[in-house]
Every structure is written in structure tokens, then in C-alpha cells.
Amino acid sequence: MSWPKDEAKLERVRALMAEEELDALVVRAPDNVLYLTSFWGMKGYDACVFPREGDPVLITIEASEEDAARTAWTEDVRLIRGYDPEDPRPPIARTLDAAVAAARDYERVGLELSLGTQAADRMVGEPTTFTAGWFDSFPDAADATSVLVRARSLKTEQEIERLRLANEIAAAAMEHVRDRLRPGMKEAAAAALWQGFVHGEGTGWQGKVDLALPFSLVWAGREIKTFTATGDKPVSEGEPVLFEIWVCADGYWSDHTKNLVIGDLREDYAALETALIGVYDEALESIRPGASMAELDRSVREQIDAMGYPGQPTHPICHGVGARAHEPPYPHQAGGGTFAEGMVLAVEPGAYWPGGGGLRVEDNFLVTNEGVEKLSSFPDGVVQCPT
Numbered sequence: 001m002s003w004p005k006d007e008a009k010l011e012r013v014r015a016l017m018a019e020e021e022l023d024a025l026v027v028r029a030p031d032n033v034l035y036l037t038s039f040w041g042m043k044g045y046d047a048c049v050f051p052r053e054g055d056p057v058l059i060t061i062e063a064s065e066e067d068a069a070r071t072a073w074t075e076d077v078r079l080i081r082g083y084d085p086e087d088p089r090p091p092i093a094r095t096l097d098a099a100v101a102a103a104r105d106y107e108r109v110g111l112e113l114s115l116g117t118q119a120a121d122r123m124v125g126e127p128t129t130f131t132a133g134w135f136d137s138f139p140d141a142a143d144a145t146s147v148l149v150r151a152r153s154l155k156t157e158q159e160i161e162r163l164r165l166a167n168e169i170a171a172a173a174m175e176h177v178r179d180r181l182r183p184g185m186k187e188a189a190a191a192a193l194w195q196g197f198v199h200g201e202g203t204g205w206q207g208k209v210d211l212a213l214p215f216s217l218v219w220a221g222r223e224i225k226t227f228t229a230t231g232d233k234p235v236s237e238g239e240p241v242l243f244e245i246w247v248c249a250d251g252y253w254s255d256h257t258k259n260l261v262i263g264d265l266r267e268d269y270a271a272l273e274t275a276l277i278g279v280y281d282e283a284l285e286s287i288r289p290g291a292s293m294a295e296l297d298r299s300v301r302e303q304i305d306a307m308g309y310p311g312q313p314t315h316p317i318c319h320g321v322g323a324r325a326h327e328p329p330y331p332h333q334a335g336g337g338t339f340a341e342g343m344v345l346a347v348e349p350g351a352y353w354p355g356g357g358g359l360r361v362e363d364n365f366l367v368t369n370e371g372v373e374k375l376s377s378f379p380d381g382v383v384q385c386p387t
Helices: 007-019 030-037 062-071 091-103 132-136 145-152 157-178 187-202 267-286 293-306
Strands: 024-027 047-051 057-061 077-080 109-111 212-220 241-249 252-261 318-320 344-347 350-352 358-360 363-368 371-374 382-384
Touching (some): 007 157, 024 091, 057 091, 157 241, 157 344, 187 212, 187 241, 252 358, 267 350, 267 358
Parallel strands (some): 024 109
Antiparallel strands (some): 350 358
16 A cells, blocks of 8 residues: 655654754664655665655665555665675665665764664564664764654554554454354464454455554453463353454554453453443543543552452553554653643553453544544444354
8 A cells, every 4th residue: 555645744753853953863663664654664674764854765675676666755765685695794784784874964863772662574473673783883873762752652644544444454353253253262263263354354455455464362261361372261151252452554553452252241250341341431531632641540550459459450551552552652650741632542451360360441542632532443341242
């Protein structure tokens, strides 16, 4: 999919660069390359030199020339060889040479000196990360992270459209599984149903998605915990099946937690669902432009404590979603900041029982001037499968 150049996004980045007195950004993380160029590389051998004035430079491997010509916003695409018999170094060394050359004339350069996480390239399974040589080649660089964080925290209309696509695919995949979940089915089989739909049907979605990739953790009944791997626990009637699910649609993500049940939900789970949805709804009602991020985290945790779950959950209550499944802002009691119109957030309170079992609810929300807008059509809470 070729998206028109997002001038609003790029102008915001340049304005923030001016505030920090940066002449150019040199980025290598796949999500930042995507953010600044609309190009999502195959293997992490890519970089972008993004000047405050003038045209950006995209660096990628020769094998990606056609993809770059079709999707990238910049016309200055510099190709490096994946293998060069006259230069048998790894390809990222040639990427570095090209980036140094493209940035040579800029006096003050910003580099990704601090990264909490990075999204993967289109191959996804093995992210290609930084080496000391990359940083050593820009010894006087400033940290560009604050510019990128501030820019990425607010979404443009185009970014919101791309996030809606990821949310639509995730919801449609849940409807697909809802119709097919059966007692005795293994967690892994349920996960495969969801993943197969995302990849098979999400790729080409509405003629707007070149590649949709699925990521999931699926747990049944007592296997519902904060962080464990999907296993072979069978689905049982009356017990929820929790789907912790991500969709990546051409580099833009959704992050949901959805719950299904076959038959009537067991009473103890139903009571937990009612209490947790009450906390969730109150949290959503509190998110408004200008509202305190720290207070959201504090309030939700206090309410979950009052439900009888002190110290829970161990995972975040809220985080941003965009060119990563988890990206700024990160509302937390230890931090500051206020919510702003244009943020897209995952809100995810959860409560878990000793020894296993519990619930989490999560969807993605756009912060508007009037509150929040839910981006997924699939219901929250525990959704009953048709009989």
C-alpha cells in the first residue's frame, strides 16, 4: 500500500527538531524508519537521515529497491548490497557507511541513543539491533529520543486510519474464532485459528494492507496468568479463554485482550468480570485532554486493590500504540504528563488469582476532545460463543 506523504507528521518532527536545535536525525530502528519514510524494511539493514531542512535519505538493501520505490516518501533512496564480493563485511556495515556519508554535512545530529524497545522489520522473528560501532561513528550526536517520543505520542489522521485497519483485522479475527471455538480445543489451536485469519485475510485487507502479521498469547481457564506461554490446556465450558493479541498491519499495530467463553460463564469469573469492567469503564471516563497520566495509573490500581487484589496487575495499566505495540506515552505513577487529543492508547486493567485464573480487558482508544473513542468493534468483557 502506498500512503500519501504525511506532511502533518513530518512538519511536527521538524518543529521539534528546531526546538532541540538538531539539524538532522539518523535513525535505524525499523519503527522510526517507518515513521519518517513510510518504508517498512525486510531485514533491519535500513536507515534514514532526516534533515530539518531538505529531503530525507533512505538507505536500504538492493533487494528492497522495488518496495522502497513503491512505499517510501523520499526520492533519495540509496541502495547497499546484501553481499558485495569486494566488501565482504555484513550489510549493516555498508548501511553505516552510507548513513555517515549522508549525515556528513550536518553540524548537530540526533541519534537513537536510548531505546526502550523497538519494533521488528517485516521478517519480525529476529530483530536486527545496534552495535557499538554505530554509536561510535557519530561521537558528538545528541539523543534524538525525546524528539521522536514527543512526535510519535500524537497521531495524525493518516496514522489513525492505519491503526483502525489493524484494529479491524484483530476484531474480525476474533469473530472468526468465536464461531469456531470448541470444548477440548487446545489453547495453541485456538491461537492458530486467530493467527491464521490475521495473516491470511488481513493481508490485502480492504486493498489497503500489504502484509498483516499476528502475535498472540492464548490461555484457558486456570492457565490465565500475567505472563506465560500458550500451551496445550484444553478449552472448557464455563471458563474464559483469554486472547492477548497483536496485529501488525504494514508496521502499525493494535494491542487487545479479548475473552471468549463456551456456555454460561462460571459465577466466580462472572463476578470478577463485573468488578473489572466497572474499573475499566471508570478509567476510560477519566481519560480526557489535560487529565493526569499518573492519576490514571494510581486510581486503577487502588480500585483493583479494593476488589481484593493488592499489588495487581504486574503489567502496565496503559500505554501508547502506533508504530510499535508498546510505545509512548507510558502513564505511570512514577511519571508525569497529561493526556492529549490525538493520542492512541491501550488501556488494560487485569486481576489474577493465586495459582492461575483471572481476567484482563484491553482495547485501543483514540483520545478526542470529548473523551475516548474505541477503535475495535469487538466487545470487551467475556463474550459468549454461539452454541
